[in-house]
Amino acid sequence: MTLSYCTNVHPAEDLRGVLAQLDRYAVPVRDRVGGELGLGLWLSAPVAKALAEDPARRAGLRTALDARGLVVRTLNAFPHGGFHDEVVKHAVYHPDWTTTARLDYTLDCATVLADLVPEGGAGSISTLPLAWRHPWSEADHARALDVLAEAAAGLRALADGTGRTIRLAVEPEPGCVVDTVADAVRVLAGRVDPDHVGICLDTCHLAVSFADPAAAVRSIADAGLRVVKVQASAALELTDPTDAPAVLGPFAEPRYLHQVRALVDGRVHRADDLPEAFAELPTGGPWRVHFHVPLHAEPPAPLRATTGVLREAVAAVREVGHDPDVEVETYTWSVLPDAGERGTGDLADRDLVEGIAAELRWAAAELPLEVRS
Structure with missing residues (x-):
């Protein structure tokens, strides 16, 4: 298993911006690890489209990565664009997997x-769990599976033409058509x-x-399926949610969706975001919140991070003999409750670089994985 960090934490939406963000963050992280x-x-x-249409540009990107000591084995193709807009949410x-736009982007x-x-390696691409769960019809479901089949055919043709196997990894997410691993199977x-x-x-x-x-x-x-990729990430857990609005209120920010689940008397209760959870979820059992928190730093008590689930999952993947790419994916640094306290400019840059490097060192020690590619 190889370890990477996901660059969706950076907001660049053009190639020049991507390279600038690598110089600003990835190269200093590399120096630290x-x-x-x-x-x-x-x-x-x-x-992605501009690069796919121009082999010379792809060669230039590969040269730029090599020169910076950066290695890419996996892409995150879940967000199509605008991942750092003021409001992302749904x-x-x-586009979802019923659309040719999603297929074209993925290929x-x-x-x-x-x-x-x-050289001689394979690659992985993570993607969304078909769509948000509504609106969703049987016809949508059938169409999405057909489009996935087209994607698989395209990947097979790519492997035949290049000798490089690229695998698509469907990512279950709460609230989506493929909500859980059980749904994915x-x-x-x-x-x-x-x-x-x-x-x-x-x-x-x-x-x-x-x-x-x-x-x-x-x-x-x-089920005969493969864990193609692991996103090494941790959720927030509140064992006693009696005072949930006070404890979790600082995490109810407007950019991203933070789905919440409560486990009460053996039943999982669901809310699509923190404000709904405060109004609707029972408080007789623990809550877990879809808010990616840094792996190396425990959130303030009484909150906990679910890093134990991460450790158990990676151990289980080893046990079944799969060899996925492992990607640290904490994209929420800019919306953490203390983000404003970290300042702006060089101060914020140093803080983010140190944080990403600390997460990679944590993963190397705790999972354990090799932090160098």
């Missing part, structure tokens, strides 16, 4: 990645080409679902 650094690269749809699920990303992965097993389509195990999402990590991973393997 030593050796070559793995990146889980995020490219907006226009950037927009991140569009553009695959074309780019095939030219970036190290039910929807995908026997319906997709397992050589080219598998599962992205986001361990924040896994924790929020209250699933047993080892059982979830075994169910993937037993």
